Amino acid sequence: MKIILHIWRQRNADDKGRMARYEVPNVNEHMSFLEMLDVLNEDLIAKDEEPVAFDHDCREGICGMCGSMVNGVAHGPKPGTTLCQLHMRFFKDGDELYLEPWRARAFPIVKDLVVDxxxxxxxxxxxxxxxxxxxxxxxxxxxxxxxxxxxxxxxxxxxxxxxxxxxxxxxxxxxxxxxxxxxxxxxxxxxxxxxxxxxxxxxxxxxxxxxxxxxxxxxxxxxxxxxxxxxxxxxxxxxxxxxxxxxxxxxxxx
Amino acid sequence: MELDSKCPTGPIETRWDRHQFSLKLVNPANKRKYTILVVGTGLAGGSAAASLAELGYNVKCFCFQDSPRRAHSIAAQGGINAAKNYHNDGDSVYRLFYDTVKGGDFRARESNVYRLAQVSLNIIDQCVAQGVPFAREYSGYLDNRSFGGAQVSRTFYARGQTGQQLLLGAYQALERQIGAGAVEMFPRTEMLDLIVIDGHARGIVTRDLMTGKIESHLGDAVVLGTGGYGNVYYLSTNAKGSNATAIWRAYKRGALFGNPCFTQIHPTCIPVSGDYQSKLTLMSESLRNDGRVWVPAKKDDTRPASQIPEAERDYYLERRYPSFGNLVPRDVASRNAKAVCDEGRGVGGTKLAVYLDLRDAIDRLGKHVIKERYGNLIDMYERIAGEDPYQEPMRIYPAIHYTMGGLWVDYNLMSTIPGLYVIGEANFSDHGANRLGASALMQGLADGYFVLPNTINDYVASTKLEKADANNAAVRDAEEQVLQTTSKLLHNKGTRSVDSFHRELGKLMWEYCGMSRTAEGLKLALSKIPGLREQYWREVKVLGSGEELNQSLEKAGRVADFFELAELICLDALERNESCGGHFREEYQTPEGEAARDDAHYSYAAAWEFRGVGNRPDLHKEPLTFEYVHPAQRSYK
Missing domain, CATH: 1.10.1060.10 (Alpha-helical ferredoxin)
Structure with missing residues (x-):
């Protein structure tokens, strides 16, 4: 399936930031959400564009490092599930998803989806x-x-x-x-x-x-x-x- | 080089006590004059940093994650062993010692293992006092469960999140010291080199991952608690960020590397689903208590599991190991899964999986009982695989999980570089060739809370060190090397991403140096890795700059180290002409297909000394002697 992503890109804390649109064709339903972002990043690197920065580590839902807003909901639509454990079978072909970092004054943005x-x-x-x-x-x-x-x-x-x-x-x-x-x-x-x-x-x-x-x-x-x-x-x-x-x-x- | 393990002699029960008494102490008022650098904040590093600060040392602590609470110890599920004998079922320090030496296939030091079993008792007490919410019985007493490789119930647990709760205990102790000003914490900071001055470890070079700043930190001793190197294989149960860079750079500065080929494969992981796969998720082996492992009896059987009649199923573990059945140890279960898949009897889309079937247990006990026992695991499986294990069998396959090898350390946990200590999974010491379930958490905390804080005093008290000078040539040289490597990666103008190379290396390692190994395969891997490594340095592409958060750059440095380490793993595996624990060489097996050790020739710990990239390292041998547990062939028939 094809997923259309709008992702918050911000070079650093001083940059104003903007939403950027990307298309990820050939998303497999068994991919995790972060694996889809991996695939996007590999594509971006191939095109000499800087990959999207996002925090992640264990990818088992326990380290607490990952997370972003997906269409306005923290960690996306599935309850009780971190972003790394959310799988693409919960989405359908052609879905448009808006990814933004956690927004809070106490969590300054470091880069793209990464916050402090x-x-x-x-x-x-x-x-x-x-x-x-x-x-x-x-x-x-x-x-x-x-x-x-x-x-x-x-x-x-x-x-x-x-x-x-x-x-x-x-x-x-x-x-x-x-x-x-x-x-x-x-x-x-x-x-x-x-x-x-x-x-x-x-x-x-x-x-x-x-x-x-x-x-x-x-x-x-x-x-x-x-x-x-x-x-x-x-x-x-x-x-x-x-x-x-x-x-x-x-x-x-x- | 003469390897001195500094192991005490005499009756094993009193070795640690007598050794502690022989160690020099540092006056409490003097401790604040010394600075100790602790790298890594998992169970080992976190507990060590907190405990050293409590003693009065100045501690600087480093982790690459955004918070010390995220270290990968957090993902451990099952539990932590301790010889409390709360169940009156015949457990003792001696039995835990015995089980661990035997489980490690007689490739660990008796003195170390005995000490580990002894301090296991204190660990539980310490963690309870910190507020770790261990499972309790209705009476309020601590609950235990049993685990692989043991016949007693000695595993303490906090639901399926024991690692998380123990790590949060250590993290909280560490935060308390940070709040008190005794520990200076550097999150999102990666160690990129070790500074050795006049033969002593005196500092580290780090990169601030937020700003890219390269900096040196100097002190009186360096402690590495940086975890294992399973990510050499690309796909493993490790976190994505887990890496070998700290121990590898220390190796290149002169620390010997012990038993690199001792890697552990965990039999029950969720299998690979496609090329995009980024990591593998473990399903606790406790599922094998009620799940039955099987594959179709016929090759290339594409029917769904429910349509394969009983007579056409092969419960191969029960068939081959009638007494242990589905509960054979990790290495045996893993190799058998590979064997049936190699025969073309694997299941699922990739044919690289076997069934773990709860059907019979559900019929026997009812769904509610199974749900109570394994509910959270079953939910996790369903989230990842999208199939309901109550309806159809789970598909599982072995994956790289833990590395018993690591930097060589003596009984004091000091490496061959004076002043460089290595703790937890990063060292090679306690598990021999195979680690038992629920023992990794035990070792990490034993090292960090109870062993290192006792042994490090002796070094500090007995070593006369000049104040380290930031202008020393060794500091400048280490910084320069880090800057050069970083710059080289950024200006390479290559064509391929870091991940594409890492995947290629991982596939090669899994194929030739994974679950089973042959001299022929290892030689082939050894002939391919140097070429691939050179290609990496020619063709890798890292975008962005070095003066900001750059995740590709971080990965690029780590993967460069994996290439070198991969070669050492294969070399060690080729050198060890026997099968033991996680190291299975197909040429060395019993007529029944089990691992055949060669105690006459290989009862030693291999310790490798760096001789330059691309050059063959020197092999040193630390002979292992067994006075208490006599080597015998492990049998699970």
């Missing part, structure tokens, strides 16, 4: 951990975790940090990302001592990074490739409020 998501790392460095030095842990079975808590912590911990939630949110809020980590650690007994400070510190850093505020729209949940539920945001708000009421953490208002 280092704000996520800084949010994690602010408090997304349990402070335990190597070697100081008790026996694994000394900390009992009810199965249900472990399962819910795992549901939240499945976040791959791709940034689709931010890209899809009209406010460019990172709440689903933040809340997934705050919930993962806050649901476990090991995470209790730092639970409130963690919520305050991570939210404060996210504000500093200029992610927007959450207004419970739910676009993030709809596009999350790991299907993380909005419930985690409620949990984050709970922890944050309790911390504020108790006067813990010294951050600006979230």
């Amino acid at each position: 998501r280092s704000a996520f790392d800084r949010v994690m460095a602010a408090g997304g951990f349990i402070s335990v030095a190597t070697g100081s842990a008790p026996d694994g079975n000394a900390i009992l975790v009810p199965k249900e808590d472990a399962d819910r912590a795992m549901d939240a911990a499945a976040c791959i940090g791709c940034g689709a939630c931010v890209a899809m949110c009209p406010n460019a809020s990172a709440s689903l990302f933040l809340a997934a980590k705050i919930s993962h650690l806050g649901l476990l007994p090991q995470g209790q001592p730092e639970r409130h400070e963690r919520a305050v510190a991570m939210v404060a850093q996210a504000n500093q990074e200029l992610f927007g505020a959450c207004t419970n729209i739910g676009e993030c949940e709809a596009v999350c490739p790991k299907e993380i539920k909005l419930e985690v945001i409620a949990r984050m708000n709970h922890d944050f409020l309790l911390a504020k009421l108790a006067g813990r953490g010294a951050a600006e208002e979230g």
Whole structure:
């Protein structure tokens, strides 16, 4: 089948950028979306045109490196699926697809479809951990975790940090990302001592990074490739409020 | 060169303890005077960088991805082994040690493997404390499952995402140190050379992948946790960015390369569907617990699976290995799949696949049970292959998955260049000729959390190093070489893309140095690779500039290294005239078609020394001795 692509091309952060139209003939239905882009890039190289830059690594839907907007939807039309796991059999001959990078003030564009998501790392460095030095842990079975808590912590911990939630949110809020980590650690007994400070510190850093505020729209949940539920945001708000009421953490208002 | 493994002697149970006591320490207040460069942020590199910073060292850490959380350890599915014996089923440190030495087909050091089994206990504790959401029983205790190559239940897991959760644990520990200012992190930064001053590893040359800036970073020791080299084969289960450049450039600076031909093929991957294929996806081997592997009994049978009657199906693993059946080890399952496809009995459009059929298990247990056990794997298969495994059998085929070989290191994990440490899959040390399932995660974290942070002190404390000078000739020379290579690639004015060459190399390697190898095939590959490499340098086309994000340029440098490494893999495979683990030479097999080791002549680790591109490297041998686990032929009949 033939696919018509309109792709955002931008040389670097200073360039204004524009949409460019490409045709990819002979798309095989078994190709992944990124394999189709590989084929396009090989064609471009043959024509001495610079290939489209896009981030990707594992191509198994777990590293979180890939992603772009496909016709306005982060990671494209198939729910619970990263761009690398989306296959061309979900499209039909002649489809026109518009590919754009994640757009958020906190994610500056590097080139074409590649953005800088280092704000996520800084949010994690602010408090997304349990402070335990190597070697100081008790026996694994000394900390009992009810199965249900472990399962819910795992549901939240499945976040791959791709940034689709931010890209899809009209406010460019990172709440689903933040809340997934705050919930993962806050649901476990090991995470209790730092639970409130963690919520305050991570939210404060996210504000500093200029992610927007959450207004419970739910676009993030709809596009999350790991299907993380909005419930985690409620949990984050709970922890944050309790911390504020108790006067813990010294951050600006979230 | 005399290879000194520095392995302790005496009773194996106390070797690591006694060795640790013999190592020199660095006063905590003095540690901040030393800078350690850690390259790679997977389970090994990430855990090492965090742990070294906790100890007080200045750490600079590098990864080529946009965040340290993306390293390919993240894709590991199954689990991590630890000899906790929580199930009272007869497990012990000694048994894990025994299983690993035997599983590695007696080509690993006993001392290293025993230590690995010992620290496996601490790893689980550490990860639990970090908040890794391991699977739990209803009582709240940790759950385990069993895995290939073992008769006990010692594998800890977090759904099908164990690697992801362990990596996030290490990443979080690392981010904590970054936040505290103890680690300076350089994402999207690729190591392109090692700086050796007066015989000691003192720094690295890097390229900032966003700006193209070539820069040197100097310090007191360098740690490589940069993963394996499976992408030499182009199609593998590795991430697209996984590469051998860091270890290869270190090799060219004098570090010896151990057992390059020990590569592991995973039997259950989703098969290639066409020429555009960019990578292969693994399906956890746990599926072989309930799935039955078969092909049509007749050649060129084009009927769909459902129309092939029972009598015309060949369940070849059950037929050939009645006691282990579908659960034979990875190498055996892989070779048999290749054999039936070579006979023309492969299935699917390409005829390079076999069926893994859940039908009988669904009939026996019900669909809901199978869904509960393998639901996420089955969904993944359906997403990729577009077929429903509840209705028709999955098609699978072996693929390159892991490399046991890597830079040679001693018991302290130091390479033959003083001050250069190599950890995780990047080194050659613990798995011998074949790695058992759920042991890669164990080794990465053992090295990073518990071994390296103990052994590196000894080097720092006992080595008198001048402050490294950025104007030193060795620094200038390394930078100059990187600049030259980059410029050469950019100004080549060639006609072919990097990927087209990489695919060609991959096909050649898979054909002649893949699942089974022959002297004739290896000689043919060795005669073809140098020509292809020269053609690459003449004809490769890299567009764009060096002063910005340029993904073709990144790939071009990595593929240039793969060409050289491919030659070494073939050479090592040709030199090793025996079959062992992942290295199967067709000339050396038992009458039943199993791998035939030659302990009299090949019970050694091969360590290759670089002698210039195109020149034959020198082979050094580290003899392996077995005091505890006595070599025997592995049998799974």
